[in-house]
Amino acid sequence: MSTYDLIYKTVRQIPPGKVATYGQIADLAGIHGKARLVGYAMFQIDTTCNDIPWHRVINAKGEISYSTVREGGDYLQKHLLEEEGIEFNSAGKINLNQYQWQPNFRLC
DNA sequence: TACATGACTTTTA
DNA sequence: GTAAAAGCCATGT
Numbered sequence: 001m002s003t004y005d006l007i008y009k010t011v012r013q014i015p016p017g018k019v020a021t022y023g024q025i026a027d028l029a030g031i032h033g034k035a036r037l038v039g040y041a042m043f044q045i046d047t048t049c050n051d052i053p054w055h056r057v058i059n060a061k062g063e064i065s066y067s068t069v070r071e072g073g074d075y076l077q078k079h080l081l082e083e084e085g086i087e088f089n090s091a092g093k094i095n096l097n098q099y100q101w102q103p104n105f106r107l108c
Numbered sequence: 109t110a111c112a113t114g115a116c117t118t119t120t121a
Numbered sequence: 122g123t124a125a126a127a128g129c130c131a132t133g134t
Contacts, residue, residue, distance in 0.1 A: 003131080022116050034129055039115040041131095046115085057115080065115040 003031055007041040014056045017085045018101040019094055021060045028103065039065070055080040056101075062094040 006029040013028075014020050020028075022035035031037060042054050055077040059065045064077050078088065086099050 023118085026117090031130090033117075035116040035118095036114070036128090037116090037130055042115050044132095054115085059115080060117060067115060 003029070003034070003037055004041045004044065006030055007038050008045070008052055011042075011052050011054065011057060013103075014053055014101050016053075017099070019056045019058050019081065019086060019096075019099050020101040021058060021062075021096070022065075023060055024101065025057060043067075056084070058094060062089075062096045062100075063092070 007025060010025050010029040011020075022038045025038045026032055026035045029038070038057065042057055045052050045054050064081075066077050078092070081094070082088070086094060088094060
């Protein structure tokens, strides 16, 4: 329907226990270089539907980006990620080298 | 219609 | 490694 639909599909395809960055989502969704749209789509999800694992989407720094206006709300996403089995660094960051989603190369 | 804002990324210094 | 600026596009006023 629109760019957002592609983003939602990509986010849904993130396996549990893994995370993906905005740039990666944008690339997989076919909108390379438009990571801002991904973040904007996430904002829409939070107020429209909760059927999407938005908590698995993080920034390129491996840090959580819940909302710039909601201080402390990051705890929710952190808790959800911990439920997925993802651990956090001393600085509250995620080890992308291990937890970043690495989709297969269409071997199916 | 046009301007300003925003859960970001990447490059350059 | 940190800091600043440019680029991208949809949404709201």
